[in-house]
Amino acid sequence: MDEYGKLHVLERISAVRCLRDGSMVFPGKLETIVEQAELVYQAVLDVRPDKNVVGMVVVLDSIAIRRYCAEKGMKMNGIESESKVCDEILCQISIAASTDAKKLNLHPRAMILTLKPWTVENGLLTGSQKKRTKLILGQFEKELGKAYELATKL
Numbered sequence: 001m002d003e004y005g006k007l008h009v010l011e012r013i014s015a016v017r018c019l020r021d022g023s024m025v026f027p028g029k030l031e032t033i034v035e036q037a038e039l040v041y042q043a044v045l046d047v048r049p050d051k052n053v054v055g056m057v058v059v060l061d062s063i064a065i066r067r068y069c070a071e072k073g074m075k076m077n078g079i080e081s082e083s084k085v086c087d088e089i090l091c092q093i094s095i096a097a098s099t100d101a102k103k104l105n106l107h108p109r110a111m112i113l114t115l116k117p118w119t120v121e122n123g124l125l126t127g128s129q130k131k132r133t134k135l136i137l138g139q140f141e142k143e144l145g146k147a148y149e150l151a152t153k154l
Contacts, residue, residue, distance in 0.1 A: 025045070025047050025054055027044075027045040027047060027133075030045050030054075031043045031044060031045055031056075031131075033093060034056060034058065034089075034093055036092075036093075037089050037092035037093050038061070038064050038092055039060055039061055039064050039065055039068060039085065039088060039089050039092060040058050040059070040060065040061060040089060040092075041059045041060060041061040041062070041117055042058070042059040042117060042118055042131070043056055043057065043058045043059070044056065044057045044131055044133050044136045044137060045108075046110070046137050046140075046144055048148070053109040053110070053148060053151070054108050054109065055108055055109055055110030055111065055112070055144050055147060055148060056108050056110070056111050056112070057111075057112045057114065057136060057137065057140045057144070058089060058111060058112070058113050058114070059114055059115070059116065059117050059118060060079070060080070060085070060113055060114070060115050062115060065079060065085070065115070068085070068088070072084070079113070079115070080112075080113040080114055080115060081113070082113075085113060086111045086113065089111070089113075090108070090111075109147075109148060109151040109152075110144055110147030110148045110150075110151050111147070112140050112143045112144060112147060114140075118131060118132075118136060123135065124136050124139075
């Protein structure tokens with residue numbers, strides 16, 4: 001509810017996740033914000049309430065990432081593991097996010113990058129173009145686990 005007494009529905013209650021510290025995370029809203037970043041084509045948030053952390057799997061926009069690599073003098077090969085790209089995406093997200101969006105608790109501790117988009121053909125989108133979040137996160141479970149482990153050591 002805002003200061004004028006209006007109730008704003010951000011997401012279905014079944015999609016909202018509560019972290020251990022009591023803060024609520026709205027994955028759908030946050031994914032929309034992340035997907036506004038220039039280098040991002042698709043994104044899925046991974047909320048781990050038991051660990052009080054949020055991570056994400058990001059599909060890079062192939063055209064934008066080629067342009068970015070050319071500007072920075074970077075090679076496309078292995079770009080998914082390049083920390084500079086993660087930093088740039090986080091910077092773009094913070095620019096894309098309004099003050100209200102910052103209240104939505106987007107503080108990712110882990111980010112997995114990929115160049116392979118999610119499609120109906122590979123089974124990661126439904127026929128109506130909705131993301132199959134559990135399948136996507138399942139594909140990246142091992143990488144996310146390692147990223148969370150590394151993030152907690154820092």
